[in-house]
Amino acid sequence: MAARNETDQMVKIDATGIYYKELNYQLRELADEGVPKVELHNVYGQRYIGTGLRKPLEIEIFGTPGNDLGVFMDGPKITVHGNAQDGSGNTMNDGEIIVHGHAGDTICLSARGGKVFVRDDVGYRAGIHMKEYQDKKPKLVIGGTAQDFVGEYMAGGILVLLGLNGRKEQRANFIGTGMHGGVIYLRGSVESYQLGREVGTAGLEETDWRILKELLDEFTEHFGGDAGKLLKHDFIKLFPLWLRPYGKIYAY
Amino acid sequence: MKTYLPAKFIIERDLEKCIRCEVCVNQCSFDNHSYDAEDDEMRSQSDNCAGCHRCVSFCPTGALTVRKNPIEYRDNYNWRPEIIEDIIKQAETGGVLLTGMGNDKGQRIYWDHLLLNASQVTNPSIDPLREPMEMTTFLGKKPDRVEIGPDGELKTEMAPQVKLEVPVMFSAMSYGAVSINVQESLARAATEMGTMWNTGEGGLHPKLYQYSNHTIVQVASGRFGVHPEYLDLARIVEIKIGQGAKPGIGGHLPGEKVSVEVATTRMIPPGTDALSPAPQHDIYSIEDLAQLVYALKEATHYEKPISVKIAAVHNSAAIASGMVRAGADIIVLDGLRGATGAAPKIIRDNVGIPIELALASVDSRLRQEGIRHRASIVISGGIRNSGDVVKAIALGADAVNIGTAALVALGCHLCQQCHTGKCAWGICTSDLFLTKRVNPDIGARRLVNLLRGWSMEIKDILGGMGVNALESLRGNRLHLRGVGLNDTELRILGVRMAGD
Numbered sequence: 137m138a139a140r141n142e143t144d145q146m147v148k149i150d151a152t153g154i155y156y157k158e159l160n161y162q163l164r165e166l167a168d169e170g171v172p173k174v175e176l177h178n179v180y181g182q183r184y185i186g187t188g189l190r191k192p193l194e195i196e197i198f199g200t201p202g203n204d205l206g207v208f209m210d211g212p213k214i215t216v217h218g219n220a221q222d223g224s225g226n227t228m229n230d231g232e233i234i235v236h237g238h239a240g241d242t243i244c245l246s247a248r249g250g251k252v253f254v255r256d257d258v259g260y261r262a263g264i265h266m267k268e269y270q271d272k273k274p275k276l277v278i279g280g281t282a283q284d285f286v287g288e289y290m291a292g293g294i295l296v297l298l299g300l301n302g303r304k305e306q307r308a309n310f311i312g313t314g315m316h317g318g319v320i321y322l323r324g325s326v327e328s329y330q331l332g333r334e335v336g337t338a339g340l341e342e343t344d345w346r347i348l349k350e351l352l353d354e355f356t357e358h359f360g361g362d363a364g365k366l367l368k369h370d371f372i373k374l375f376p377l378w379l380r381p382y383g384k385i386y387a388y
Numbered sequence: 389m390k391t392y393l394p395a396k397f398i399i400e401r402d403l404e405k406c407i408r409c410e411v412c413v414n415q416c417s418f419d420n421h422s423y424d425a426e427d428d429e430m431r432s433q434s435d436n437c438a439g440c441h442r443c444v445s446f447c448p449t450g451a452l453t454v455r456k457n458p459i460e461y462r463d464n465y466n467w468r469p470e471i472i473e474d475i476i477k478q479a480e481t482g483g484v485l486l487t488g489m490g491n492d493k494g495q496r497i498y499w500d501h502l503l504l505n506a507s508q509v510t511n512p513s514i515d516p517l518r519e520p521m522e523m524t525t526f527l528g529k530k531p532d533r534v535e536i537g538p539d540g541e542l543k544t545e546m547a548p549q550v551k552l553e554v555p556v557m558f559s560a561m562s563y564g565a566v567s568i569n570v571q572e573s574l575a576r577a578a579t580e581m582g583t584m585w586n587t588g589e590g591g592l593h594p595k596l597y598q599y600s601n602h603t604i605v606q607v608a609s610g611r612f613g614v615h616p617e618y619l620d621l622a623r624i625v626e627i628k629i630g631q632g633a634k635p636g637i638g639g640h641l642p643g644e645k646v647s648v649e650v651a652t653t654r655m656i657p658p659g660t661d662a663l664s665p666a667p668q669h670d671i672y673s674i675e676d677l678a679q680l681v682y683a684l685k686e687a688t689h690y691e692k693p694i695s696v697k698i699a700a701v702h703n704s705a706a707i708a709s710g711m712v713r714a715g716a717d718i719i720v721l722d723g724l725r726g727a728t729g730a731a732p733k734i735i736r737d738n739v740g741i742p743i744e745l746a747l748a749s750v751d752s753r754l755r756q757e758g759i760r761h762r763a764s765i766v767i768s769g770g771i772r773n774s775g776d777v778v779k780a781i782a783l784g785a786d787a788v789n790i791g792t793a794a795l796v797a798l799g800c801h802l803c804q805q806c807h808t809g810k811c812a813w814g815i816c817t818s819d820l821f822l823t824k825r826v827n828p829d830i831g832a833r834r835l836v837n838l839l840r841g842w843s844m845e846i847k848d849i850l851g852g853m854g855v856n857a858l859e860s861l862r863g864n865r866l867h868l869r870g871v872g873l874n875d876t877e878l879r880i881l882g883v884r885m886a887g888d
Contacts, residue, residue: 160686183679188687190616203679204670208687210616223670226683227611242669246611248655264669265610269655289665291656316661380661382640387483388808 146173156182156202167191167212181221186212186231203240206233209250222259225252228274234358238280247274247293254278255359257301261285266318268292277355285310287374288332291317296351298323298366311335312374316381320374321348323366336377344373392476394459397437405451406430412443412452417812417822418805440803442812474733485734488806488816490633490727490770490792493737497725498744498877499776502783503886505867507854514856516847522857523843525552525787527624528693529717530761547717548693550623552787553582554843555858556777558835559722559768559791560606560628560697562588564641564650564662565729565806566795567823568595570815573798573831575599580832581839586789589628589664590641591653592618604695607684609638610664612654616687624718625684626695627677629668632726632769635699635740638666639730645809647818674710681715693717693764700724700746700769701739705753712754712763720789721746723769727792729816730807743769744783748881751784751863760784760863774845783881784863797838798831 147166151159159182166174167189176185179199186195186206193212205224206214213232222240225233228247235252241259244252249272257280264285266274274293278286280301286308287295297320299306306326313332320335321344331337340348348371352363399420408430412421418436421443423429437454444452461469474485507513514521529547537543558574565588572595578585579602586604591613596603600621607614608628619625630636641654641662651658671677681694688694696711697720698704704721711719723743728736747767754760767780768789780788796802799813806816814825846858855861869886870878878885 157686164689184683184686187683188616188619204683207683208614208616208619223679226670227614229615245670246614248615261669265663265665267656269657272655288669289663291660291663314663314665316663317657380643382663383642383661385484386486386807387477387481388486 146175147171148175148177150178151176151180151182151199152178154182156184160184160187163189163193163195167193179218186214189231206231219256220254225250225274225276228252230272236359241283244274244276244293247276248272249274251275251354252277253355253358254280256280258282258286261288263287263290263293263295263320265289265291266293266295268318275351277351279355279359281306282308284308285313287312287315287318287320289314289316290320290376293318294347294351295320296348296355297321298355300361306330312376314381315374315376316379317376319344322372322374323369325370325372331374334377334381335374338373338375340371340373389480391480393473393480395434395437395457397439398434398455398457399432399437399443400453400455401430401432402451402453405449407449407451409448411446411448415442415446415812417442417810417817417819438803438805438812439801440805440812441801484732486730486807487733487736487804488728488730488808489802489804490725491737492804495724495742497770498742498873498881499770499772499779501870501872501877502744502779502881502883503869503871504775504778504782504849504853505869506852511854513854514851516844516851519851519856521847521850522859523554523847525555525858526550527552527718527764527766527786529763532761548691550584550693551582552584554839555781555785555787555846556771556839556842557583557604557766557787557789558585558794559726559789560586560588560604560626561729561791561795562590562606562641563593563653564590564645564818566816567814567818567826568593568649569823569826569828569831570795570798571596572828573826573835574794575602576828576832577835577839578602580836581843583839584623586626587613589613590650590662591655592621593649593653597621606697607680608664609666609668610662612656612662612664615655619684619687622688622692624693624695625688626697626718626720627668627671627680627684627716628697629671629677630697630699630701630722631728632699632722632724632740632743633728633736634731635701635735636666637732637735639664642809645818647820650818674714677711677716678714685715695720695766697722699726699739700741700743702741704741704746705749708750708765709753709757709759712759716763718764718766719750720766720768721750722789723747723767725770726768728806743767744780745877745880747780747783747785748865748883752882755863774842774849777842778846778849778861779868781858781861782864782867783883784865786862793838794835797834798826 173194181202183202190210195214207226210229216235219237220235220239225244228250230249233252235254238256239254260283277296312335356363526549528549535543574585589606589608604624605622695718696716700723724740764786811817814822
């Protein structure tokens with residue numbers, strides 16, 4: 137058992153040398169006890185932090201959490217002071233992940249709800265197959281740039297690409313390939329060859345600006361900056377051209 | 389475009405027997421029968437007849453006959469009628485040919501070349517009607533060794549086990565592919581017989597939560613309907629990598645099949661296509677598979693076995709070894725003849741390997757590596773009767789899954805129109821007019837009857853061999869002999885030639 141400093145409101149865990157199984161077991165116990173906030177220090181690659189947790193627990197991570205951060209999560213708020221790895225927010229139902237750094241590949245894979253904010257860049261296939269259902273609509277805001285296949289197979293939700301890392305433009309190819317739902321807001325512009333065949337581009341309408349403003353307000357609240365200034369930039373909207381991209385490829 | 393396709397079947401009506409009751413009109417979902425009120429005449433056209441026999445089965449006077457259209461092409465071993473007609477269909481549509489059910493081609497069925505042993509003189513056979521016969525199977529990882537304390541208590545920590553009273557489970561068939569009434573029939577029969585049914589990747593309808601103790605839930609590439617409660621309810625969680633009918637490709641459930649109810653369990657908006665990507669994009673390697681296996685173990689608190697299902701392909705043995713090392717408690721192999729609600733025909737008929745060979749090579753490989761006990765092996769894809777079940781167990785399976793056989797019990801006549809959503813038997817459709825045709829009370833009864841019949845036959849076969857527990861037969865290939873097989877086939881199957 138790790139060093140554990142408790143106050144009424146918060147439990148601190150030194151995660152040095154703790155295997156993920158034990159760490160997650162402790163998190164589940166604490167969530168069941170009704171502890172509102174846990175700080176995890178010296179996290180070095182422990183996987184699955186927050187997995188399947190269903191309580192409104194707040195988890196602050198100092199260090200580098202491992203793959204599948206918050207997989208199947210349903211409610212907690214995780215803040216990472218460091219970089220997150222692959223599969224963060226995988227199949228997430230609800231909750232929030234805020235990454236003060238970069239994140240790896242396939243973040244928000246098949247996420248159905250919740251919000252993920254990444255301050256810097258992300259890897260390949262970010263937001264792949266995000267969905268939406270009834271009042272659930274996942275939101276992924278990426279401060280920097282994404283690699284290829286961002287928004288692939290998107291079936292719902294909102295993905296924002298800000299490109300604030302000093303590079304001139306998004307360099308991803310195959311953006312939104314197979315997209316059949318949801319929307320991507322992208323700061324600046326992309327060449328048409330960078331887009332998947334199923335993606336259309338348009339300017340933002342009033343509703344889009346309202347949604348974007350809300351998300352940018354939250355983004356700047358987490359990471360600093362001026363949302364109003366950001367909103368003065370050019371944005372384009374990427375949307376699915378067809379809701380049924382593969383409806384006509386079959387012979388019956 | 390005028391179609392050059394000839395009708396597959398011809399419907400014949402005996403006008404002396406026909407009482408113009410219009411049952412055929414109501415039963416046919418392919419619009420082949422009609423009633424002409426003006427002339428007070430029944431009419432049938434055969435163009436769309438799928439040969440499903442729904443009208444024949446329900447005609448109260450036996451007035452209908454469905455025959456193959458005897459249209460004769462000039463004999464040509466290369467250009468057979470089916471091949472010609474597939475080309476015509478594609479020339480007229482420009483699409484990927486879709487089909488339903490399993491591979492219907494002539495690849496060798498090894499079950500038919502394997503024969504079982506029986507006791508004669510040198511050891512006594514057992515009469516299962518009067519002597520106990522142990523059929524229980526436990527699925528899950530078994531320990532390397534078992535330690536018993538001084539008081540007889542078990543000291544070894546056991547991985548979660550699932551008990552089956554009969555070694556036959558129902559294959560994964562998703563809600564959306566099959567109707568809720570079919571799933572309810574399967575769930576109730578599984579509960580009554582002490583076995584498992586499988587949700588497929590379409591989520592779990594709340595109506596079926598009460599059968600959760602006998603439910604395997606699937607986590608597949610689309611992650612449809614996967615939410616914490618779904619994982620909680622499951623008895624086993626299965627990661628679906630592939631399926632025998634369509635190894636290596638994803639699935640597209642067309643929007644018209646995504647009704648309001650189907651949308652609820654899949655957790656997507658009604659009317660949208662449910663697209664399952666070909667791979668799971670968080671699994672590109674055995675290490676990644678291990679990551680999802682353990683993510684699910686974390687999410688279910690290590691209380692449930694995690695199963696991994698793959699299609700039987702060329703390197704199944706090496707892949708299976710990786711799956712076991714990745715932490716799978718159960719591995720499911722689905723063979724060349726595994727069926728589907730919809731798959732490209734070219735994939736269904738040409739990709740994958742026969743399940744008998746895959747099972748034998750996987751079981752042998754895991755034994756050679758000393759890890760066979762770390763996972764149970766379940767096989768599926770073309771299991772037709774209790775003889776196949778017993779042969780599978782002797783070849784090394786812990787249990788089998790049946791899909792097609794279960795649907796046949798519910799009325800399916802294998803007309804292979806599952807992909808059209810028009811199933812006249814109300815099985816593979818989400819049309820509410822049609823789905824009512826499967827009554828879960830009757831459906832569950834028919835399935836229970838089937839499993840009960842097989843169960844008695846399995847006991848009979850075991851008794852004849854002089855074996856009183858299924859466990860004694862498991863992987864005991866000396867109880868099998870091959871006929872009509874060459875040396876390589878016998879070697880891979882690990883079976884001796886009959887007479888040897």
